[in-house]
Amino acid sequence: MTSDEVVWQFKEETLPCREHFSLEKHSPKIIVLRVAQELGVQLGEEVGYAIRFEDRTSASTRIKYLTDGVLLRESLSNPELSQYSVIILDEAHERSLNTDILLGLMKRLIRLRASNLKVLITSATLDGDKVSRFFSSCPILNVPGKLFPVEILHSSEPPKSYLDACLKMAIDIHVKEPEGDILIFMTGQDDIEKLVRKLEERIQGLEEGSCMDAIVLPLHGSLPPEFYWLLKFGLLFFVRVFSRPPPNCRRFIVATNIAETSLTVDGVVYVIDSGYVKQRHYNPSTGMYSLDVVQISKVQANQRAGRAGRTRPGKCFRLYPSIVYQDDFLDVTIPEIQRSSLAGSVLYLKSLDLPDIDILKFDFLDPPSSESLEDALKQLFLIDAIDEHGSITSLGRTMAELPLEPSLSRTLLEANDCGCLSQALTVVAMLSAETSLLPGPSKSFDKKRKHTPSNLPDGYGLGDHIQLLQIYEQWHQTEYNLDWCKDNNLQVRGMLFVKDVRKQLSQIMLRSAKESLEVQTMKRWRTNEQEYKNLRKSLCVGYANQLAERMLRHNGYQTLGFKSQLVQVHPSSVLKTDDDGMLPNYVVYHELIATSRPYMRNVCAVEMSWVLPIIRKLENLNIKKLSGGRFSEPEKVSEVENSSSTTTSISLAQLPDDRDNKIQAARERFLARKSIK
C-alpha cells in the first residue's frame, strides 16, 4: 500500500498530525483511522496498522493494515502466516518487487493452507485472466469503475520536441477549452522546471481578458511535502503569474508520474500525456543501473488518461499517434522484478527455508531472467551469504533479517567484528537515504565551487562513505538540530529518515552485537583513525562484488568481478588524489550508474591486502555448483555461439527479445528527438 486517493477524500480535520511532514508514510494511517471510526473502535485495538517505523496493533487486533514489505518481514518469522485467515493484496497492478514475491508465496500458502486461508488480490489494471491462471483458475470479480468518460485524442505524428509540444498543447487548451485544470505528464524535474518557465512566459504574453487567469505548478518527488497540501487545498503560495485566486483561475500542473498513481489532484479535466517516463533499469551482465527515459506502457497511458475523468468528463491529449500506442507501446509496464538486482530477494527467499521451494524455479507471475538470478547467486557467494553449493550460511541468515541490501548487511556484520559497528550503522543509514539528502543541483549557487560548497566535512579525501559518516556525526553534535541541516543544504526529511533507519538497524543488530551499542555510543562520537580504517575494511568485505582497480598511470578504473568494466569515479565524489595526482589503487563503490558515462557513485579507498582474499574467492567461483547444476559457465567459444548456447541451456523464461528491442528503439527515438531541439 502506498499513498492513496483516499488521502485526498478526507476532510482536513480528520487528518492526523504529521511528524516529519511526510505524507506518503502516513496514508495507511488515514485509511485505518476511517475504518476504526466506522466500526466505532479505537485505532490500534480491533483495527490497527503496521508500517516501517511504527506498529499500532495489539492482541485484540482483528483487521491489520500493513505494507507489502512489512508482511514479507512477518513471513520471515512465520512463513505460514498462520495468524491471518484472510489476506488482501492491494494495488497488485503496481507490481512492486515485494508484491511479486508475495504473489509467489501466496500461491504456495494457498496450497498448504487450503482449508483455512483466503486470498484476495485487488488490482486496478492487472490482467485478471493471467492472475487467475497463475492461481489455478481462481474466480475473478469485476467491480466497475466510477470514472467519468474521457475523450482521448492522439496527435497525428510524433513531435520533434516533446517539451515544445506540451507547451503548445497546454496553451491551446487554455485558450480554447472551458474551465478545468490541466495535468501535464513529463519525465523529470529538469524538464518540468523548463516547461513551467516557458508556460509562465507564454501565459503572461497572452492578451489580458482573452482568457481566464492561470497558475503554473510543478509537481515532483523532491518538492517539500508541505507543497502537496497547498496544492490540495488550493492555497496558492506559488502565485507568480496572477495573484487572483480561483475560481476563475486555471491550474497547470506539470508533473512526473507521481501524479499517475501516488497523488490525485482534484479538478483536473485535461491531461497532456508526453508518452514517456523515467525508469531505473538494472543490467545483470554489467552490474550497472541506468536511469532511462522510456516509452510508457498502454496500462500507464490509460492510467494517465483516467486522471482527467475523476470529477467530470474530461479530455486526454496524447502527444503521439494512435498507431504508436497500438504498435510500439508495451501492453504492461515491465515489473520491477525484471528491472532490479535480485541479490536481496534471493537471499530473503533462501532464508525462508521452504522445503518445497526451489528458489531458482520459484513460481513468479513474471519470472526474472536466469542471468539476473545467476548474478544474484554470484553476489551472495562473494559476500559469504551462501556457500559454494548455494546453501545459505548462518551469516546469510543474519543478513536477511536486516532491511538492507545484502552488501550493506554484510558491512554491518563485519564492522561488528572490527569494533566499528556504530560508525557502520551511520554510514549504512546515510546510504539508505542518500538521494534525498542533498537537494540536488543548486542552480542559484556558485557553480565553480567544488564538491562541498558548505562547511561540510570532506571525508579526509578517503571517500564518500567517510564523508557521510562525518556529516551525521556533526549533526549528532548539534543534537540533531534541524536548522543545521538547512544551513548545510541537507534535506531535513532525508536526515530524519536516516535517524529512524539508524535506530531501527541498531535494534536489530543488538541481538548479534559484540559490544553493547550503548557502550559504543558512550564513547566519544568522534571517530579515531583506527576506526576509520576498520570501517573501510568492513566496507571492502561488504562490497566484495563492487571493487575496482585503478589502471596504470591513469585515473580510470576497471571493476574486479565476473565481468570487468571500464568506469570512472563520479565527479561528485570527495575522493582525493595523492601528491602525484593519482587516485587510490583500489576502491569500493556503492553503485555503478550509467549516465553520460559509466560512473562509480559513492566511492571509498581500500587497501590491496583487503582485496586479495576477495580476488581469490572470485577465482573459485563456480556457478554450476552455486546453482545446484542449474546454470553452467558459458563455454569459451566465439562470442556469438557462446551467447546462443547459454540461452538454450537455461530453462527459465527470458525477457522476450521483442520487448528489449522495443525499449531500445523507443529510447533511441526519444534521444534523437531531444537532440533536434
Add this chain to the structure above:
DNA sequence: GAGCACTGC
C-alpha cells in the same frame, strides 16, 4: 568533470 522517475523493509 556531473545530475536525481517512484516507492519503502
